[in-house]
Amino acid sequence: MDPVDANPPRDSIGAAADAHAAAPLLNCLLREAGEPAEPSAGVHRLRGSGRLLRVRGSRRPTHPEVRTEGVWHALTHTDLVKLVAEELRALTGLANSELPAEMLDSREAVAALLAARAQAPVPEDAYRRSEQSLITGHPYHPAPKARGGGPVTAWLPYAPEAYAHFPLVLLGVREDAVVEEGDTAALDALGSAPPGYRLLPAHPWQLDLVGGELAEAFADGRLLRLGRTAGAAWPTAAIRTVYLSEAVREGGHEGAREAPSTSEPVTGRAPASDLFLKFSLDVRITNDIRRLWRHDLLRLRRTDRAVTEAFAGSPGAWLSDRGYRTAAFAFEELAVLVRDGLGGHAPDGTTPLLAAALTESAEAFPDNPSAHAADPEAWWEAYLRAVVPPALAAFHAHGVVLEAHLQNTVIVCDASGTPVQAVYRDAEGVKLLPDVTRAAGWERLVYCLFVNNLLEIAGAMTEHHPTVDPWPAVRRELERHGDVPEVADLLDSPTLPGKTNLLLRWTGADGAAARYRPLPNPFRRPPGPGGRPPA
Missing domain, CATH: 1.10.510.40 (Transferase(Phosphotransferase); domain 1)
Incomplete structure (x- = not known):
């Protein structure tokens, strides 16, 4: 059954979620803690305990079984997580309660994504479909779809895999608190800020995560809420990076999953038609908390200039990270990075x-x-x-x-x-x-x-x-x-x-x-x- 075009029953979604979540976890376990025992039969020996594990397939392993007392026993996804934890304790001598929870969270996230995706109209644009197609995700990460352990309702409206699109929140930052470097002029085209303030777009999920830390800045006037953009952005595979495109309008023809409406007025202008914006998210996605870290931002211009020069005359193309803007009192929390869109980099007709x-x-x-x-x-x-x-x-x-x-x-x-x-x-x-x-x-x-x-x-x-x-x-x-x-x-x-x-x-x-x-x-x-x- 095709989960994109159909509405699969709950047990079918569960089985599909188990398979999507197990494949990268098995890849990691076999690469890092296993060795071939009977390659033609898909049998591997786990180095921590010496136990035998059998799987089907190679690039995306399925149907894990462990041999106990001469008999092969099938493993559920929960069983597999327990097995991985036992093997890593034996192999490293270290305990870790956080990672198994992330593995289980990743599987639950996949189930939620499959259910949402089954009901969302498919975007018409092929590029967008490609960015929003990563149901399995990183093939060699133990928890590629974990979303920080928060409730599904907090992150699903912003999930690329659910074909999400949503307006950006527009903030005003008092001019004496603005920190920026490089070319950030595209941000000013998103709306209007009152005298003495500069415009700063924010990802709605980002604000949900750090809103409490900003209460004082809102109270004393260093930060204002100015509404939201008239048009919508859609999240790329990176989740915290969004594409602003004329192709997506709230209530537009694509009709893909939208974030819930907010009380903020629609005061901004429509987004520029060809622009990526990258935000901070205080959420662990794969290996890292996905903030725009201060040390990375401070070297951004030097790095981008070097790459831009390297691609001058190259057969390839580079999407320049033109600059960033943020607030001095929330440097990493509110940072937004401005990146080239694809226009001018992909030839006509491609x-x-x-x-x-x-x-x-x-x-x-x-x-x-x-x-x-x-x-x-x-x-x-x-x-x-x-x-x-x-x-x-x-x-x-x-x-x-x-x-x-x-x-x-x-x-x-x-x-x-x-x-x-x-x-x-x-x-x-x-x-x-x-x-x-x-x-x-x-x-x-x-x-x-x-x-x-x-x-x-x-x-x-x-x-x-x-x-x-x-x-x-x-x-x-x-x-x-x-x-x-x-x-x-x-x-x-x-x-x-x-x-x-x-x-x-x-x-x-x-x-x-x-x-x-x-x-x-x-x-x-x-x-x-x-x-x-x-x-």
Whole structure:
């Protein structure tokens, strides 16, 4: 049953939620705490206890079973969470009560999203559908859909997976308290502020989360409520980043899920037709509390200038984080970042799609061009030509380490669905040399671009086209970049770095402190005459 177009019964939603939530959790457990025992039978040995775990499938494992006293026992999602906690205690010697709760919260969030999605009209715009399709989410995170443990009613109206759209709240900040840097002029086009104040848009959920902290500022006049925008924004896959587009109007033709109405008057002008805004949210989503942290904002302009310069003349495109505006008395809580829209970055007649959507199920994103490609090998080669050269050139020629993972990559396709360009985004995740060493930067780039991005796209594509071998094309693409010294070693390396999100969260490590576990390199160059050329 298609959860997008139908209204599935509750037990069907529950089973689907179990499967969506179990797949990434199993991926983490098998990558970080398991080892193959009988690969052909899907059997793995868990390193903490030595127990055997059996699953079906590989890219998105299902139907977990544990062997006890010679008998295989099926695990519910709750059973699986308990098993993971036991294994990690045995493996690390540490206890953690917070992460299992997040795992359960993630599953409940998926169930709520599936139920809401089943009743929401599907947006007409393909790009929006791609951004709002991530029902499974990060395929190697133990709780990719957790929403901070709050009630569903608090976050569901703002959930991209439920096809949400909503107006932004407009605040006025007294001019002597405004802090800003870069080009923030687009914010002033959203409405009007009274004399002595500057306009500051806010995400409604953001205000719900920090409203109590702002009571004094509202009381003494440093902060005013000015109403809300006349038009609506819609949330991208990042949840706290919204797209302001002429395509969405409250009561407009798309009719997707709207946030509940508020008592605030509609006083703002319609949003600009092509603009992204990124907000702070005091909610843990995947590894981090999603605030716009002061230290990141203070280096934003330097980072964005470096990336913009790196993309000058590049075959790829960069969505510039132009600047930010906030209030001095709530620097992180009220910060808003202004980002380029897609206009001018995607050629006329093309369709941008979030790359992460290409790894979701056909039910979640039926528009997937790789699934429908008449020549899948040519499609894959075009994808590689679009995403690899800009990222490698930025690193080698400019010392810019893009966070080129699936959620930061927008792939632009022509009318036939063939990739023609990659658009990258999010200066917050970019690292610059020599702020990090070249070796550390390269490891991060390999993880983001090759493990998180290419391996996942290749895995999804070969599910649709089982006869395609994607790895010779990756080798050929890399061999075109022999000027990058690290490429030869990458082609000959037996392993790739796989990020250990489960252990990172279990041990309470900082979300930015990436730790890696070696994974088999599927595009390793074969030895012999077809392998590495002699020096």
